[in-house]
Amino acid sequence: MGKAIVITSGKGGVGKTTAAANIGTGLAQIGKKVCLVDADIGLRNLDVVMGLENRIVYDLIDVVEGYCRVRQAMIKDKRFDTLYLLPAAQTREKDAVNPDQMGKLITELKQDFDYVIIDCPAGIEQGFKNATSGADMAIVVTTPEVSAVRDADRIVGLLEAQELYDPYLVINRLRPDMVRKGDMMNTEDMIDILAIRLLGVVPDDESIIVSTNRGEPAVLDKRSQSGQAFRNIVRRLEGVEVPFMHLENNSMVQRFMRLIGIGGKS
Amino acid sequence: MLEWLARLLGSGDHSKDSKDMAKERLRLVLVQDRALLSPGLLEKLKEDIVEVLSKYMEIDEQSLEVNLDSSDESVALVANIPVKSVKRRI
């Protein structure tokens, strides 16, 4: 029986889909059986981030409504045969499925996979309840901004109401240069405020955009710093103790070394 | 120039940094958000206050008011507790 992890945030555009794609792909890369579930009904995106948009025949709502079996709707990844995507319906509303049905679906998927990664829509309404209802644990994604952290805090409370305790935090789009200037909250500041356990820090990184353009998650790119951050996150999920990347208080020497390609622990 | 250098090296006076403002504002707004998160919480708090105070005095429970009050720098729990009568000391 596998583990279902929901990736959520409250605020939109902070990197839930990016995190879902990279964490799922990263887990498959180390040999895990993974099913990515796009729970963002009506705003399907995980398919394009994964580069699988051309293969969709059925979707999650088709499964729930009994038009097809779950195996028929799942799309096999191009790169790993232990990685699958269950796409969201694009032309339906969030209330086309209810938390009960989602819970059953996720439980079914957990029989066949080591990890079921659920990409949650923004907001705190039905979509959130659907995406969280089958989950065993939650990853809260935030960016180092007041509004995103505020929403993350609210989500932590709402997760508790759904009996999802002790969520993990992923800080996304951190900009070391701004942190150094004192113009961006650092990891410590955010942990201090949110008081939840840190799973990883992902830098703001052009390679995320390039990889999204290509439909190839950055976690596959050995040279990508954000890819390294996601590889570390994956190992931490697997229980390995990986030191956190020193994105923030780099000395000039470290920065120079990274610039010329020496070191670069993320 | 010196300040620029200090910042580049990651030291110096950060007291006016915008990230400190962000953190401070978040701290305050979250006190309110968290309290608002459970509407039942304030009610429970009122009940507990009444229970404790009732050992010493008789409270007018109906007109008891408890609120969170935030100014620019701090958040305070403000309670208005009308007393009906005070118990005789034993």
Ligand SMILES: Nc1ncnc2c1ncn2[C@@H]1O[C@H](COP(=O)(O)OP(=O)(O)O)[C@@H](O)[C@H]1O
């Ligand atoms: N670490 C990052 N660095 C740069 N761009 C990022 C990063 N994470 C996410 N993005 C970009 O931000 C946008 C929103 O990300 P997305 O994962 O779709 O957010 P959400 O699913 O939370 O709405 C996308 O265009 C994505 O490419």
Ligand SMILES: [Mg+2]
């Ligand atoms: Mg998304």
